[in-house]
Amino acid sequence: MSTTTSTTVKRIGAEGSVVSYCVGFVLSLALTITAYAMVTGKVLEGWPLIYSLTGLALVQMLVQLLFFLHLRHEDEPRWKLLVFDLMLLIVAILVFGSIWIMNNLNYHGHSLPKEGTDQYIIQDEGFEQ
């Protein structure tokens, strides 16, 4: 009886403190401003910039999940983490799948110029005449 009460108190106490919220806040601020400065300062461009910004956003998501949403303090079994992982999978399939399919449709659809389409396909798909 006394043991269950003490574990309850410990668990609730572990869910965030002023320090953990401050750490999360400062890290998020730093990540946001870094991302902003990378765009306005034109440090990178093209794919490196896209990768860096996406990476910074993902890191900030992780920071907030850990320090604001306390995902790391969950008791076993970690159902919240399990549902979260499943959702990440669904989101990835949904977003990347849509972009992939729509680009593919664009490519095979009518958006190619009338002239030179054969040339385009020969070059891109590696067909020989």
Next chain:
Amino acid sequence: MSTNTTTLEHPDHQAKLLDKTSFGFWVYLMTDLVLFATLFATFAVMRTNVASGAPLSEHYNLPFVLVETLLLLTSSFTCGLALLAVRAKQSQLAIAGFGITFALGACFLGMELYEFRQLVIEGNSWRASGALSSFFTLVGTHGAHITIGLLWIGVMMWRLATKPIDANTVRRLTILSLFWHFLDIVWIFIFTMVYLLGAAS
């Protein structure tokens, strides 16, 4: 009857209830994430389809959006601190914390509506092109969530002001703070994918 009451008020029972409720709410948030993912995917596909209008990047005011982002981030932080005050049963501190959260959230929403208004006045409403439709749907859905969050914070502040903090209040405010932190995470992606990457490309 008396045994029933003691079971309900037992801290262990309350802790289990809190766990169950916050897990249920977490599952809702994850399904909401799928909703946002479909809107992100739509935006990613449609963002260059501007019909005869200017590219979307010409409508963005990055410093303005950065201020919005910082407001929402700070409100997420104060919401967490307010929840700590709730757990410590400090009503006044909790009301102050949620009050600041509400004010920051309201400023964020006001700025967003101002941005929408400017776009519509300049003839770039959601009717102008597919890109603008997907932009308004994505950002507007987040704004609608923020509006609901603000109403929720208002209702809970009223409860904090009129009733002493009990286990019910703690449970409701715990899921409210989950909701608010979640909206901040969604905004990070809107800020990065829509505004920053949009302005860079």
